[in-house]
Amino acid sequence: MIARLQPIRRLLSTSTTSLYAIPKRNKLPPRPKHLVKEEDLEEKFLHGGRGPGGQKINKCNSKVQLRHIPTGIVIDCQATRSKEQNRAIAREKLALKLDDYYNPGTSRNAVLTERAQKLKQSKSKKSNRKYKKLEEEKAQKKEEAMLEESPAKDVEDEFEEFLKNAKVEL
Numbered sequence: 001m002i003a004r005l006q007p008i009r010r011l012l013s014t015s016t017t018s019l020y021a022i023p024k025r026n027k028l029p030p031r032p033k034h035l036v037k038e039e040d041l042e043e044k045f046l047h048g049g050r051g052p053g054g055q056k057i058n059k060c061n062s063k064v065q066l067r068h069i070p071t072g073i074v075i076d077c078q079a080t081r082s083k084e085q086n087r088a089i090a091r092e093k094l095a096l097k098l099d100d101y102y103n104p105g106t107s108r109n110a111v112l113t114e115r116a117q118k119l120k121q122s123k124s125k126k127s128n129r130k131y132k133k134l135e136e137e138k139a140q141k142k143e144e145a146m147l148e149e150s151p152a153k154d155v156e157d158e159f160e161e162f163l164k165n166a167k168v169e170l
Contacts, residue, residue: 042067048078
């Protein structure tokens, strides 16, 4: 009886808030999937030259080379030993390249690159602020040390001058 209620509880416990969730401000553009038409592709299977697979990679045609005929973009993939997985990965890579080609400013890769640049820039600014603050503190400590030493020297110099001038001639 309890086992039969579990699927029903799952159905009842779904909330409507997840359906109308507000997208994040930093959300990436979706991964392009439907930009690749099969009739625009030229697909070749080659012997893999390098990578995992040992001796088998030299014997099997598991490396995939896709060429998009209208643009001339060529993608090679031998990430795995499986031909089918390599085909899927190559198509994903080609879709990303085509997205870059057709939408240079708003593509997923462009957004990721821009974010990485902003993050790097932010880190360098933070680092520069940190070291600039340290430099200012060092300079301030040097000035304080100089000020502490200089009045002492001035007093000593004045005292020596006073002694020289105050000599009473007998």
